[in-house]
Amino acid sequence: MSDLKPLIPEITALIRQDTSQFVRAAGMAVVIMAEQSDQSVWPLAQADSSGRISYLTGLSLLPDGVLKAAFRPNVTALAIREPALAYPLLMKLSRTPDEKVQALTSLIESLRHTPEGRQNAPAFVQLVGLAKGLLADVPAKNRPALLTQLADLGTLEIRLMAVEAKMAFDKKSLVVPAGKSVVLLFENPDLMPHNVVIVKPGSAQRVGEAADAMARLTDGFERNFVPDSPDVLFHTPLVNAGQRFRLTFKAPDQPGQYPFLCSFPGHWRVMQGVLTVEKKKP
Numbered sequence: 001m002s003d004l005k006p007l008i009p010e011i012t013a014l015i016r017q018d019t020s021q022f023v024r025a026a027g028m029a030v031v032i033m034a035e036q037s038d039q040s041v042w043p044l045a046q047a048d049s050s051g052r053i054s055y056l057t058g059l060s061l062l063p064d065g066v067l068k069a070a071f072r073p074n075v076t077a078l079a080i081r082e083p084a085l086a087y088p089l090l091m092k093l094s095r096t097p098d099e100k101v102q103a104l105t106s107l108i109e110s111l112r113h114t115p116e117g118r119q120n121a122p123a124f125v126q127l128v129g130l131a132k133g134l135l136a137d138v139p140a141k142n143r144p145a146l147l148t149q150l151a152d153l154g155t156l157e158i159r160l161m162a163v164e165a166k167m168a169f170d171k172k173s174l175v176v177p178a179g180k181s182v183v184l185l186f187e188n189p190d191l192m193p194h195n196v197v198i199v200k201p202g203s204a205q206r207v208g209e210a211a212d213a214m215a216r217l218t219d220g221f222e223r224n225f226v227p228d229s230p231d232v233l234f235h236t237p238l239v240n241a242g243q244r245f246r247l248t249f250k251a252p253d254q255p256g257q258y259p260f261l262c263s264f265p266g267h268w269r270v271m272q273g274v275l276t277v278e279k280k281k282p
């Protein structure tokens with residue numbers, strides 16, 4: 001490798017001039033191998049997007065080994081600006097399962113912190129796909145939690161529980177921004193079944209009474225005691241003792257006070273609360 005050393009100035013000049021990404025990347029790989037270090041090319045990697053891309057591509061061309069793994073901190077540093085290239089490389093440079101989990105977790109974290117307005121952009125969607133692909137590289141025991149985080153990207157998770165032997169929800173009030181994707185995780189540790197029915201503003205009593213009337217129907221239970229009514233916006237099925245249900249919905253665009261109630265006949269009179277839909281922040 002030391003035979004390459006005299007060529008380094010020439011190759012470095014070539015990297016600076018050549019507009020072909022691949023030639024620049026290959027040049028960087030050669031220089032890194034010759035120097036057993038990235039000291040000459042790291043400044044180029046910090047200069048601009050093209051430099052970052054060439055550097056990351058150059059690293060990926062290096063034969064696997066200790067040398068390559070040494071650049072993990074630099075790849076981490078570039079990950080925010082070049083996630084599509086950096087994260088797969090970071091996974092390859094990770095030598096332990098923990099490092100792999102850490103790399104994928106930080107990718108998912110950065111996706112979670114992407115402003116909502118940019119979450120429909122093709123680059124974002126592509127990164128979500130990339131993250132799903134990288135799941136195969138982490139230990140199986142870590143996958144379910146990471147997959148849930150990925151599935152919930154861009155969504156707000158709120159939790160609601162039935163209170164044991166109290167005929168009540170643990171919260172009287174829930175707040176979500178208008179138009180937001182929401183996951184309502186409803187847990188029922190009580191001994192009897194309950195559900196959550198979110199209704200139009202001012203319609204709690206109307207829906208509650210219609211639900212009570214379903215007690216006389218032979219199929220009321222199968223229908224979860226949820227009235228067939230335009231007042232009902234979103235609902236879980238009846239959730240049995242010790243069970244939980246994830247209700248996914250898009251919050252109404254119209255801000256307001258949306259009652260939520262358990263529509264099991266009789267329950268709604270005490271078992272209810274209000275979902276406040278807040279005006280979206282500009």
Ligand SMILES: [Cu+2]
Pocket residue numbers: 193194195262263264267271
């Ligand atoms: Cu109930």
